[in-house]
Amino acid sequence: MIKVAMTGVYVDDVARAHAFYTDVLGFETRLHMDLGDDILFVTVGAPAGAQPELQLLLEPGQGPIAESYRSALYEAGIPCIVFSVDDLRAEYARLRGVGVRFTHPPQRQGPVLAAVFDDTCGNLVQLVQPKE
Template identity: 85%
Template sequence: MIKVAMTGVYVDDVAQAHAFYTDVLGFETRTHLDLGGGTLFITVGAPGGAQPDLQLLLEPGDGPVAEPYRRALYEAGIPCIVFSVDDIRAEYERLRGLGVRFTHEPQEQGPVIAAVLDDTVGNLVQLAQPKE
C-alpha cells in the first residue's frame, strides 16, 4: 500500500514558518537540521503522536519554480494545503485571538465547514471540519 509520508509547503522564511506552524497552529517539530549556509531542513507534524508517519516539510519558496507558483495560488485565493480540525469554530476563535488573519471565516462548502487563513509566510491555508 502506498501512503503519504511527507508533503511540502513553500514559504518565504523557513525559520519564521517554523515558529508560526508550531507556536500558533500547534504542530510539533519532527526534524530540525541546519544544513549549513543558512539552509534549514524542518518538518512538522500533528502533535501528540497523531499521524506519526506524516510530515509537513517547510521548503524555501524563493526559487524560479516555487515563487511564481506560490504567488499565483495566493493571488487567486487558493489555499496551498488543507488541514483538518475537530471544531472549526473554536479553532477559528483561538487563532483570531492570536492575531491570525483569515481571508474568510468558517462557512459551509459542500461536505465541510471551511475557513482560510494567511500563514504569514506567503500562503493561504484552509482549515476544514467535516459536516456532521
C-alpha cells in the same frame, strides 16, 4: 499499500514558518537540521498521537518556480494545503485571538465547514471540519 509520508509547503522564510506552524498552529517539530549557508531542513507534524508518520516539509520558497507557484496560488485565493480540525469554530476563535488573519471565516462548502487564513509566510491555508 502506499501512504503519504511527507508533503511540502513553500514558505518565504523557513525559520518564521517553523515558529508559526509550531507556536501558533500547535504542530511539533519532527526534524530540524541546519545544512549550512543559512539553509534549514525543517519538518513539522501533528501533535503526539495524531498522524505520527506524516510530516510537513517547510521548503524554502525562493527561486523562479517556487515563487511563481506560491504567488499564483495566493493571488488566486487558493490554499496551498488543507488541514482538518474537530471544531472549526473553536479553532477559528483561538487563532483569531492570537492574531491570525483569516481571508474567509467559517462557512459551509459542500461536505465541510471551511475557513482560510494567511500563514504569514506567503501562503493561504484552509481548515476544514466535516459537516455534522
